Amino acid sequence: xxxxxxxxxxxxxxxxxxxxxxxxxxxxxxxxxxxxxxxxxxxxxxxxxxxxxxxxxxxxxxxxxxxxxxxxxxxxxxxxxxxxxxxxxxxxxxxxxxxxxxxxxxxxxxxxxxxxxxxxxxxxxxxxxxxxxxxxxxxxxxxxxxxxxxxxxxxxxxxxxxxxxxxxxxxxxxxxxxxxxxxxxxxxxxxxxxxxxxxxxxxxxxxxxxxxxxxxxxxxxxxxxxxxxxxxxxxxxxxxxxxxxxxxxxxxxxxxxxxxxxxxxxxxxxxxxxxxxxxxxxxxxxxxxxxxxxxxxxxxxxxxxxxxxxxxxxxxxxxxxxxxxxxxxxxxxxxxxxxxxxxxxxxxx
Amino acid sequence: xxxxxxxxxxxxxxxxxxxxxxxxxxxxxxxxxxxxxxxxxxxxxxxxxxxxxxxxxxxxxxxxxxxxxxxxxxxxxxxxxxxxxxxxxxxxxxxxxxxxxxxxxxxxxxxxxxxxxxxxxxxxxxxxxxxxxxxxxxxxxxxxxxxxxxxxxxxxxxxxxxxxxxxxxxxxxxxxxxxxxxxxxxxxxxxxxxxxxxxxxxxxxxxxxxxxxxxxxxxxxxxxxxxxxxxxxxxxxxxxxxxxxxxxxxxxxxxxxxxxxxxxxxxxxxxxxxxxxxxxxxxxxxxxxxxxxxxxxxxxxxxxxxxxxxxxxxxxxxxxxxxxxxxxxxxxxxxxxxxxxxxxxxxxx
DNA sequence: TTGTATGCGTTATCAG
DNA sequence: CTGATAACGCATACAA
Numbered sequence: 001x002x003x004x005x006x007x008x009x010x011x012x013x014x015x016x017x018x019x020x021x022x023x024x025x026x027x028x029x030x031x032x033x034x035x036x037x038x039x040x041x042x043x044x045x046x047x048x049x050x051x052x053x054x055x056x057x058x059x060x061x062x063x064x065x066x067x068x069x070x071x072x073x074x075x076x077x078x079x080x081x082x083x084x085x086x087x088x089x090x091x092x093x094x095x096x097x098x099x100x101x102x103x104x105x106x107x108x109x110x111x112x113x114x115x116x117x118x119x120x121x122x123x124x125x126x127x128x129x130x131x132x133x134x135x136x137x138x139x140x141x142x143x144x145x146x147x148x149x150x151x152x153x154x155x156x157x158x159x160x161x162x163x164x165x166x167x168x169x170x171x172x173x174x175x176x177x178x179x180x181x182x183x184x185x186x187x188x189x190x191x192x193x194x195x196x197x198x199x200x201x202x203x204x205x206x207x208x209x210x211x212x213x214x215x216x217x218x219x220x221x222x223x224x225x226x227x228x229x230x231x232x233x234x235x236x237x238x239x240x241x242x243x244x245x246x247x248x249x250x251x252x253x254x255x256x257x258x259x260x261x262x263x264x265x266x267x268x269x270x271x272x273x274x275x276x277x278x279x280x281x282x283x284x285x286x287x288x289x290x291x292x293x294x295x296x297x298x299x300x301x302x303x304x305x306x307x308x309x310x311x312x313x314x315x316x317x318x319x320x321x322x323x324x325x326x327x328x329x330x331x332x333x334x335x336x337x338x339x340x341x342x343x344x345x346x347x348x349x
Numbered sequence: 350x351x352x353x354x355x356x357x358x359x360x361x362x363x364x365x366x367x368x369x370x371x372x373x374x375x376x377x378x379x380x381x382x383x384x385x386x387x388x389x390x391x392x393x394x395x396x397x398x399x400x401x402x403x404x405x406x407x408x409x410x411x412x413x414x415x416x417x418x419x420x421x422x423x424x425x426x427x428x429x430x431x432x433x434x435x436x437x438x439x440x441x442x443x444x445x446x447x448x449x450x451x452x453x454x455x456x457x458x459x460x461x462x463x464x465x466x467x468x469x470x471x472x473x474x475x476x477x478x479x480x481x482x483x484x485x486x487x488x489x490x491x492x493x494x495x496x497x498x499x500x501x502x503x504x505x506x507x508x509x510x511x512x513x514x515x516x517x518x519x520x521x522x523x524x525x526x527x528x529x530x531x532x533x534x535x536x537x538x539x540x541x542x543x544x545x546x547x548x549x550x551x552x553x554x555x556x557x558x559x560x561x562x563x564x565x566x567x568x569x570x571x572x573x574x575x576x577x578x579x580x581x582x583x584x585x586x587x588x589x590x591x592x593x594x595x596x597x598x599x600x601x602x603x604x605x606x607x608x609x610x611x612x613x614x615x616x617x618x619x620x621x622x623x624x625x626x627x628x629x630x631x632x633x634x635x636x637x638x639x640x641x642x643x644x645x646x647x648x649x650x651x652x653x654x655x656x657x658x659x660x661x662x663x664x665x666x667x668x669x670x671x672x673x674x675x676x677x678x679x680x681x682x683x684x685x686x687x688x689x690x691x692x693x694x695x696x697x698x
Numbered sequence: 699t700t701g702t703a704t705g706c707g708t709t710a711t712c713a714g
Numbered sequence: 715c716t717g718a719t720a721a722c723g724c725a726t727a728c729a730a
Contacts, residue, residue, distance in 0.1 A: 002488070002489075003464065003465075003488070005706090005707055005708090006707060006708060006709090007707075007708095010717095015716080015717085016716065016717040016718075017707090017708080017709090017717085017718095018709090018710080018711095018716070018717060018718080018719095019715090019716060019717075021708075021709065021710080022715095022716090025709090028715085028716095029715045029716085030715070030716085031715060031716085034715085034716080048461060048464070048465050049465065049707080049708070050405075050465060050467065050706090050707050050708075051465045051466050051467070052401055052404045052405050052410060052466065052467045052706090052707080052708095053405050053706070053707035053708045053709090053722090054707075054708050054709075055401045055708090055722090056399075056401050056402050056405050056706085056707080056708075056721095056722050056723065056724090057707080057708045057709045057710085057721080057722055058708080058709070058722085059722075061401060063445075063466075071427055071431060072424075072427055072428055072431045075421075075424065075427075078420055078421055078424075078427050079421055082420060082421045082448060085446065085447070085448070086448070089447065089462075094445045094447075094462060094466060095445065095446070096412075096443045096444065096445055097434065097444070097446055098434070098438065098443075099431060099434070099435070112397060113438075113443060115352065115397065116352075116397045116398065116399060116400045117400050117401065117412075117443060118399065118400070118401045139351070139352070140351075238644065238645045264645065267645040267646070267647070268645075270647045271647045271648065271649065273647075274647045274648055275648075293642070293645060295587065296587045296613065296616040296617075296642060296646075297616070297645075297646070297647065298616070298619045298620045298622075298623045298646065298647050299620065299623055299624075300620065354722090354723055354724085355723060355724060355725090356723075356724090364700075364701085365700065365701045365702075366701085366702095366723095366724075366725085367700070367701060367702080367725085367726075368699090368700060368701075370724075370725065370726080371699095371700090374725090377699085377700095378699050378700085379699070379700085380699060380700085383699085383700080398723085398724070399722090399723055399724070401722090401723080401724095402706090402722070402723035402724045402725090403723080403724055403725075404706095404724095405705095405706050405707070405708090405722085405723080405724075406705080406706055406723080406724045406725050406726090407706085407724080407725070408706075
């Protein structure tokens with residue numbers, strides 16, 4: 001019932017702790033007789049090593065700290081956290097998840113708490129800025145950033161937002177749309193990834209502009225609505241999407257299609273469309289980004305899916321590399337994919 | 350830069366480790382001079398105790414294991430986990446979250462892993478069954494169950510589902526609806542809480558029946574659609590809601606209002622309504638449960654809100670009580686509240 | 699009021 | 715091939 005200690009196991013098997021350890025670790029010379037006895041006891045007592053004691057001895061905790069900006073507002077975060085946690089578990093690592101909610105002080109406290117707990121690595125899914133990341137690195141803890149980078153030093157996984165947004169635009173343009181609105185984060189409000197000098201928002205907006213240019217469609221500033229993806233009610237991004245949608249729909253020459261760079265934003269747009277008595281996709285086509293809420297919306301939303309689970313898994317891969325001292329790829333790039341559902345259709349001619 | 354050890358702090362302050370500890374813990378007699386010296390060093394080095402070492406010594410890890418059935422599919426779980434984590438953090442506890450995804454073996458592994466890590470308590474937000482809970486208790490680890498109980502022994506927090514569902518029905522009936530459909534989990538498929546012999550599903554369905562009876566409305570079996578809230582695609586509960594919605598809407602005498610006992614289910618119903626060309630709430634009113642997706646749906650969904658954060662906080666309270674050996678209330682009951690949004694309206698007469 | 703010494707459970711070194 | 719034994723960093727009983 002109660003887990004024995006290594007010492008007790010050794011005693012029961014009539015050998016020393018060193019021998020038990022050798023059997024458990026599978027290295028060093030052990031006679032078959034001794035091995036059998038130890039294995040027998042281990043099995044019988046279902047002995048499991050005390051990770052705390054091991055951590056003290058090896059200064060490794062088999063625990064990873066995962067700092068998230070706000071896991072509750074955007075399902076994106078839970079999904080990558082989930083992917084990370086599952087990958088970690090497979091390798092015997094546990095994950096401690098902490099939300100900073102945009103508060104740099106809470107983020108810093110999290111790093112401190114992680115340090116005290118001897119976590120083997122710290123992963124940021126949106127650091128508030130480089131400070132916390134540097135703080136972690138200063139303690140010689142391997143650090144990883146996911147989706148957005150605030151430093152050049154930490155290994156980093158993200159999605160190719162430019163290509164993803166281009167795909168969204170291609171989807172719309174292929175359906176015959178030419179009057180396409182863009183609704184997304186304002187590049188001026190987000191820091192660029194230091195490594196390449198561009199932010200997620202830069203990529204997405206550039207893709208929009210480039211796609212129009214390539215299709216020979218003039219850019220109409222009225223079709224571009226930028227904001228901040230707000231994480232806190234009452235101006236959460238869904239409300240923001242609603243507001244932008246309203247503005248777009250009262251235009252005399254309103255868009256026939258809208259590209260919202262986040263499903264939550266798109267959810268708000270859907271509400272404004274409904275309120276305006278417009279039908280989707282008959283009157284207006286709508287495409288989102290992320291594939292979080294998309295399948296649950298009405299109508300089911302066509303969207304650019306992010307590989308959230310893979311983002312988490314890759315993040316863990318980088319963390320593990322850091323832990324084991326292997327060189328880690330600095331800037332991993334994953335692919336998005338357009339999932340066509342019911343919110344987009346061919347422009348009636 | 351590097352965190353010093355207690356011993357180093359003692360050396361720097363020119364005192365013994367015992368004295369440093371006394372200063373840190375604030376108990377025992379310490380001269381002012383010694384106290385000042387120690388505090389000075391602690392501040393200067395920003396010393397923080399090594400929790401792993403402390404854990405080995407005290408056999409407390411200041412870590413709590415939180416086992417969730419599937420944090421990714423229903424935002425309900427993230428929200429209570431978030432509430433729990435925040436409350437825990439305030440008291441210096443970290444939370445390790447593990448998903449079992451309905452798999453009892455994974456759940457068992459989680460318990461084992463938690464035991465190895467010397468977690469101070471284990472919390473279940475839907476245990477798959479009593480086994481894992483008992484396994485945890487057998488290791489003398491305080492256990493808490495949230496929302497659904499599988500044992501009588503573990504302290505338990507939940508919401509009053511009967512009252513919540515009655516409120517939903519009252520909302521609809523007050524609006525003049527009499528032909529009201531019920532869409533929820535099949536009581537036959539869910540284990541009752543052992544303490545009271547009733548399940549969440551029992552409560553909600555009973556509330557539906559009682560409300561109709563009290564209003565003098567005959568129960569029409571065709572209006573009751575039971576199922577399982579499925580957590581895995583492709584039959585996730587949104588698809589289930591869609592399916593049930595379709596069946597309800599092709600009835601010759603279709604409902605004027607629908608009570609879906611989960612926002613995700615309601616999201617699916619909304620899709621079926623849209624597809625059928627029906628307008629909400631003009632043609633059909635819809636009320637959900639949980640308040641997870643509700644605000645993001647089209648139209649914004651009237652729903653019975655669960656106090657998810659509080660559920661998590663209360664769960665932590667019970668866990669802490671268990672850790673500190675205080676008696677914990679066995680069965681905490683929290684209140685729901687109806688949030689009226691745009692999906693319900695008075696029945697046109 | 700202060701300090702010494704020991705043990706928590708593992709790991710790993712170093713003699714046998 | 716095997717077994718003592720010394721850390722890891724902290725908490726604490728006991729002595730001074």
